[in-house]
């Protein structure tokens with residue numbers, strides 16, 4: 001078994017080039033099966049969820065090659081529409097193959113998706129929307145659907161679900177006629193997927209009211225795309241400096257993608273600058289807590305930074321509260337942080353944090369992807385040594401958190417426990 005070992009108490013100084021975005025790369029890779037020919041995806045992060053997605057694509061008959069951060073996907077001959085790969089029940093984004101396979105072949109069979117245990121994560125919004133486009137679901141144990149042809153239609157999402165928006169887009173681009181998605185997600189990753197599809201011949205536009213209009217086309221060309229920087233990884237590292245103090249610069253994220261997180265950091269008393277795709281944070285003394293922060297759909301404070309923010313609040317002065325409004329079970333990090341001496345009370349979807357001056361190193365288990373990253377941040381601030389197990393969660397979304405944080409002064413390493 002391997003674990004992360006962190007020796008805390010050092011401020012962070014330096015610059016980090018941010019990896020490509022997991023949540024942009026996954027739908028963009030899946031969209032490659034909509035075209036015959038080879039797509040080239042650049043700056044594709046080297047993370048577990050991407051590897052799992054590429055494995056599923058190989059099972060479907062795609063030719064897949066990776067050269068460093070460049071991935072080539074040849075979907076000329078999709079030989080199957082049934083996914084059995086165990087990878088599909090490990091990751092949440094496998095559900096996107098539903099819309100893409102229906103769009104390409106008119107059939108899809110795949111297991112219920114996986115993903116972090118941060119809530120029940122149903123797929124009812126995906127199914128309801130795809131039914132409105134003509135899909136017929138054949139059973140409930142797995143996702144089995146078919147449609148003679150996807151017909152353009154009007155879909156109103158009751159909640160701006162990121163995945164359901166992406167699934168609709170993947171199904172609509174080759175539909176007969178025009179589609180409208182009302183109340184779609186507005187995350188930057190959605191616009192990036194639309195841009196990639198449009199550069200391949202799709203006709204997608206976002207209207208003033210935020211809805212998406214898709215005019216179906218008969219075919220999509222393969223294309224080339226460079227994945228944008230991961231705003232959640234960038235925000236995680238800015239929050240690391242909020243825990244340890246110091247001065248950090250992260251490169252790659254446009255202004256609007258980190259605006260909400262920067263706002264909370266400023267309310268904590270950090271100095272935050274942004275110039276084009278360069279973000280800098282300076283923390284000279286202990287930060288203050290913030291009375292109330294709520295996670296909301298983009299462009300508000302992102303749920304994926306909720307756990308890292310909880311770590312920062314754990315060592316800020318005073319009382320902070322976070323309300324998690326997106327997922328119903330995303331406070332598991334609190335129980336691990338308490339092992340380090342954090343003072344956190346959880347009541348339903350509200351966490352109340354009374355900051356302490358120093359956390360204590362402890363032996364911890366990552367509860368999920370972003371919770372694992374939050375424990376790293378806490379370990380960077382803590383006295384003594386922190387050991388974090390179940391690092392496979394962190395590897396799902398962070399290319400190399402040891403490389404990144406080690407490059408700016410953190411004492412962090414991977415230890416292979418031979419169990420001797």
Ligand code: EPZ
Nearest residue numbers: 023093121122123124125126161162163164304326327369
């Ligand atoms: C995407 O998950 C991201 N994952 C998540 O990032 C992110 O937290 C989430 O969007 C919200 O921004 C990927 O992009 C791979 P949703 P997704 O559909 O699509 C409910 C990370 O750490 N819902 O917007 O699954 C759902 O239960 C991960 O990188 C339904 O009820 O999120 C949740 O409460 C974690 N029915 C809410 O909507 C549905 O059919 C938001 O889910 C679908 C969703």
